[in-house]
Amino acid sequence: MVGAHRLTKRFGEFTAVDAIDVEVRRGEAFGFLGPNGAGKSSTMRMIGCVSPPTEGSLRILGLDPATDGPAIRARLGVVPQRDTLDEELTVRENILVYGRYFGLSRAQVNAKADELLEFAQLGERAGSVVEPLSGGMKRRLTIARSLVNDPELLLLDEPTTGLDPQARHVLWDRLFRLKRSGVTLVLTTHYMDEAEQLCDRLVVMDGGRIVAEGSPRELIALHSTREVLELRFAADDHAPYAAKLTGLADRVEVLPDRLLLYTDDGDATAAAVHGRGLAPLSVLARRSTLEDVFLHLTGRTLVD
Amino acid sequence: MAATTTPVRPHEGRLAGRAFAYWMANYRRVWRGTIISGFLGPLFFLVAMGFGLGALVDDGGLGGTGYVEFIAPGLLAAQAMQTAVGESTFPVMGALKWHRQYHAMLATPLGIADLVLGHVAFVTMRVAITSVAFAVVAVALGAIASWWVLAAVFAAVLTGLAFTTPVFAFAARQDNDSGFNVLFRFIVMPMFLFSGTFFPVSQLPALLEAIARVTPLWHGVELCRGLVLETATVAGSLGHAGYLLLWAAGGLWLAFASFRKRLVT
Numbered sequence: 001m002v003g004a005h006r007l008t009k010r011f012g013e014f015t016a017v018d019a020i021d022v023e024v025r026r027g028e029a030f031g032f033l034g035p036n037g038a039g040k041s042s043t044m045r046m047i048g049c050v051s052p053p054t055e056g057s058l059r060i061l062g063l064d065p066a067t068d069g070p071a072i073r074a075r076l077g078v079v080p081q082r083d084t085l086d087e088e089l090t091v092r093e094n095i096l097v098y099g100r101y102f103g104l105s106r107a108q109v110n111a112k113a114d115e116l117l118e119f120a121q122l123g124e125r126a127g128s129v130v131e132p133l134s135g136g137m138k139r140r141l142t143i144a145r146s147l148v149n150d151p152e153l154l155l156l157d158e159p160t161t162g163l164d165p166q167a168r169h170v171l172w173d174r175l176f177r178l179k180r181s182g183v184t185l186v187l188t189t190h191y192m193d194e195a196e197q198l199c200d201r202l203v204v205m206d207g208g209r210i211v212a213e214g215s216p217r218e219l220i221a222l223h224s225t226r227e228v229l230e231l232r233f234a235a236d237d238h239a240p241y242a243a244k245l246t247g248l249a250d251r252v253e254v255l256p257d258r259l260l261l262y263t264d265d266g267d268a269t270a271a272a273v274h275g276r277g278l279a280p281l282s283v284l285a286r287r288s289t290l291e292d293v294f295l296h297l298t299g300r301t302l303v304d
Numbered sequence: 305m306a307a308t309t310t311p312v313r314p315h316e317g318r319l320a321g322r323a324f325a326y327w328m329a330n331y332r333r334v335w336r337g338t339i340i341s342g343f344l345g346p347l348f349f350l351v352a353m354g355f356g357l358g359a360l361v362d363d364g365g366l367g368g369t370g371y372v373e374f375i376a377p378g379l380l381a382a383q384a385m386q387t388a389v390g391e392s393t394f395p396v397m398g399a400l401k402w403h404r405q406y407h408a409m410l411a412t413p414l415g416i417a418d419l420v421l422g423h424v425a426f427v428t429m430r431v432a433i434t435s436v437a438f439a440v441v442a443v444a445l446g447a448i449a450s451w452w453v454l455a456a457v458f459a460a461v462l463t464g465l466a467f468t469t470p471v472f473a474f475a476a477r478q479d480n481d482s483g484f485n486v487l488f489r490f491i492v493m494p495m496f497l498f499s500g501t502f503f504p505v506s507q508l509p510a511l512l513e514a515i516a517r518v519t520p521l522w523h524g525v526e527l528c529r530g531l532v533l534e535t536a537t538v539a540g541s542l543g544h545a546g547y548l549l550l551w552a553a554g555g556l557w558l559a560f561a562s563f564r565k566r567l568v569t
């Protein structure tokens with residue numbers, strides 16, 4: 001569906017996307033995970049055929065964006081990072097107007113609007129002007145609108161950023177349904193739980209480069225341990241404690257407010273910590289997440 | 305990429321009708337208000353300037369034409385300019401920055417040429433509506449008496465177009481609306497006052513007259529006036545129309561380039 005080879009985007013001297021290789025297969029949900037400024041949106045805009053690559057090759061749906069942009073975009077659905085809804089029109093009008101851009105007839109787009117409003121649970125708000133709607137509703141409308149042309153490939157740039165947990169779960173549910181119906185999803189996020197929930201495969205981006213690639217499970221298996229033990233001590237500087245823990249874990253990560261011990265058995269490691277006569281304020285054993293992978297690969301946390 | 309070196313590729317622009325349809329859908333919400341002001345504006349202007357001021361003006365300098373008959377076609381062209389500029393400034397910036405309709409369109413099969421042509425077509429339709437409204441009022445008041453008013457409406461629309469496309473190009477290069485104030489105060493307003501709408505440009509000092517004669521508005525005014533006063537020659541009218549078309553075409557080329565530079569990054 002998407003094939004990128006040494007894909008590069010530069011803005012003047014600045015390299016936002018640095019020679020990345022990406023392959024997205026039909027029917028899968030593929031994620032770009034990375035912190036602010038990693039180059040996720042720049043990549044998505046190239047895939048969406050609105051931003052020409054500076055270097056490298058890019059094929060979307062087997063076509064070349066440089067020459068077949070309109071034909072490709074006719075088969076894509078795009079949910080941009082910043083909504084481009086027409087806030088002065090109603091919910092329904094937004095879908096109608098957007099459908100017309102794809103050349104749908106009035107009758108087609110009318111029928112489609114009913115279906116999409118139902119799908120996005122916006123049926124009751126169909127006649128409301130968009131402006132006063134909640135962030136979650138606007139995001140659902142943007143997603144509904146992006147489906148008006150029955151896209152084969154749906155691009156979602158941070159679909160749930162800024163939404164409350166409930167709104168995020170509603171959106172995830174909708175995206176699952178889309179995936180089940182055969183739509184290929186490409187999404188960006190800086191939430192590892194979102195990536196773990198939604199993505200079959202993902203790449204971790206940082207500073208324009210891909211630093212890791214695989215399924216969430218593979219990434220955790222490869223770059224982290226099964227469990228993580230989090231320790232908090234009554235001190236401003238946690239580094240001295242790390243020295244006292246050598247040998248207890250595969251790896252110790254020092255954060256400003258806590259220590260992370262990478263281990264296959266959190267409880268056993270916790271017992272060993274107490275065995276050395278250390279008394280942390282709090283002890284938490286948990287499963288490894290993509291956040292840990294990211295921290296390991298870049299030395300930084302994902303969301304600041 | 306090759307795509308960024310030329311402002312527009314040959315096959316682009318076929319889908320402009322879809323962008324036009326959006327602007328029409330948008331207009332349906334507000335058209336009533338614009339129609340009313342479309343009639344009231346010309347009515348006030350013609351009554352105040354034509355009949356009020358005109359009664360005091362010695363019409364000896366106008367070759368026997370009454371003052372209201374003199375300014376009516378001038379105002380027709382000037383109003384076309386004002387509608388065109390008004391519709392090509394804030395709405396274009398809004399679609400780029402505030403409401404971002406252009407960004408929405410670009411995610412669909414539409415391209416830069418479709419965006420520009422569709423929106424220019426809509427502005428041209430707005431100019432046509434205000435020009436027709438003006439002509440209706442002017443004829444009803446007796447300020448225009450010739451059937452050539454029908455041709456003059458087309459001339460006014462062409463005058464509008466000569467402003468629409470260059471202003472689109474200008475608006476797409478602005479980061480905020482302060483440039484528009486300069487445009488209104490130092491270009492549109494002086495043109496409105498000194499390009500033959502209210503008095504023949506031959507009244508101006510030689511240098512200013514020369515400047516007035518290269519403005520698109522002067523050509524629009526002369527074209528409209530020649531038609532409704534039935535004093536036009538074929539060659540003269542074609543000359544004015546050709547000059548206006550040149551502005552429209554040059555402006556369109558610049559608009560494509562400006563839009564591409566702004567939106568394709």
Ligand SMILES: Nc1ncnc2c1ncn2[C@@H]1O[C@H](COP(=O)(O)OP(=O)(O)OP(=O)(O)O)[C@@H](O)[C@H]1O
Pocket residue numbers: 011014015016034035036037038039040041042043081190569
């Ligand atoms: N049009 C542009 N002109 C100049 N620099 C840009 C442009 N677009 C993006 N950049 C820069 O490129 C880098 C990558 O930006 P991008 O938006 O792709 O990151 P991102 O991963 O989507 O980040 P975020 O999570 O904040 O959305 C940033 O440093 C950004 O400032």
Ligand SMILES: [Mg+2]
Pocket residue numbers: 040041042081157
């Ligand atoms: Mg982004």
